[in-house]
Amino acid sequence: MRALSPEIEAEGGISRPESLRERIYLDLRRRLQRSEIGPDDRLVDTEIAAAYGASRMPAREALMRLVHEGYLKGSTRGFVVPALSLSDVLEIFEIRRLLEPRAAALAARDLTEPAAAALSAALAEARAAESGGDVEALILANIAFRSAWLGAVRNARLAATIARFADQVQAVRLATLRDAATRRVVVAGLARLHEAFLRRDAVTAADRMAEFVAQAEAAFLALQEAAAAGGRPAGARGSPGRSPRA
Amino acid sequence: MRALSPEIEAEGGISRPESLRERIYLDLRRRLQRSEIGPDDRLVDTEIAAAYGASRMPAREALMRLVHEGYLKGSTRGFVVPALSLSDVLEIFEIRRLLEPRAAALAARDLTEPAAAALSAALAEARAAESGGDVEALILANIAFRSAWLGAVRNARLAATIARFADQVQAVRLATLRDAATRRVVVAGLARLHEAFLRRDAVTAADRMAEFVAQAEAAFLALQEAAAAGGRPAGARGSPGRSPRA
């Protein structure tokens, strides 16, 4: 089973084989970012190991790294996606409000042409997804957009920290995007960011990023309030009473 | 050699045995924070495992966790403390400038009485160390002071992120504290912070924390410049003597 190198030396330059633990970590993180792994799935080291044709050691190291980064929560019965409480989400948004405007300013200043192209492509995807009402595609476009501008941030530590915290509220974000009005606001925000980035206007980019994060937080709070008022939790993962097993 | 459990069930209530990997991780991190492990020490998993009377797996997991948190760097020949380049340090200071003023404001608002007492004790230690010229004690007091006010920050994620980045420049900090003038500035800054904290003045605490971080960065830059100008690096770990390969 040593012949399972699926996509080595592809054209992208990504997908570095690196090491087994790295591959498992990256793949699991990708699936977590896309909310392909829900709070009902239990991740067990032996199963992960078997799925990747590896042994327990790299699987467990990947899982524990995800735990330390906040993507997963270890329990006595397998690893699960943590159900973020209201205060958890507010904590994360507080940090994002502090970091992302500055990072956007840096990205606007240092934006390269390829990054600008990626940004435009992501915006186009988002627009298409919005007009089609495709929530999944909008989430992917959102991730691509963020990935593109974060890639232009020279401060790698800053970019990694932002990506980590933004990923953790991804599930919440997905819930807010179920609302069509929120989708419109998001795409409009992306467009305004895109415009500032392409103009290399660091000041405006910082302002609009602050606005964008604030809107994301407001959308979450509105959803939270609606769930508390109306009987229906309506997809909010913040405080589900029972098991809305989809 | 299995009888080296240093401080289990001590009076503090901390030092939960938890698990072996946790114990190894915490102990190594403590030693790294205090710069007891220098860039010349090579950490080898088998040696660590033997030292703690454990096997390789918990030792390696602790080491790799330290790697992914930035405390260590993995190489083909043991784990070593990373030699931070100038840009690395600047990256970290940029993040600290963004986070710490806000965190100080939160801490000032929510400071509890025990935390205030710990803060005062740390300041007293720092003053004693400064008048005695004891660099090591000043470093420890510095850590205690930071730990005290970070403990008052309700946003645990924010506090943990700050602690992580501040730890990473600890070795650099130690180098700057070799200068007596810098020591005076640091203790004066701590005193001003302490005063704002005790007054629960969030605004002033934020301002003074911004100032404090800026002074720390300036001290580092001054040392860097002096090392570049004068022939002798003089203890600066940022630019090692021979092979500045990066």
Place this chain on the structure above:
DNA sequence: CGGCCCCGAACTGGATACGGTTTCCCCCGT
């Protein structure tokens, strides 16, 4: 005598098998 190359030691990454312990869940008995 000096430079170059090769080999082996050291270390990481990974695999495999095994034992111990805690905890949850289901089933059984009352």
Place this chain on the structure above:
DNA sequence: ACGGGGGAAACCGTATCCAGTTCGGGGCCG
């Protein structure tokens, strides 16, 4: 129907082995 016990699940840790990589030193050759 409800509570307690047993077993399985899953974590944590140990021991041992193998493969690949890299670095340094010693031997060989010019």
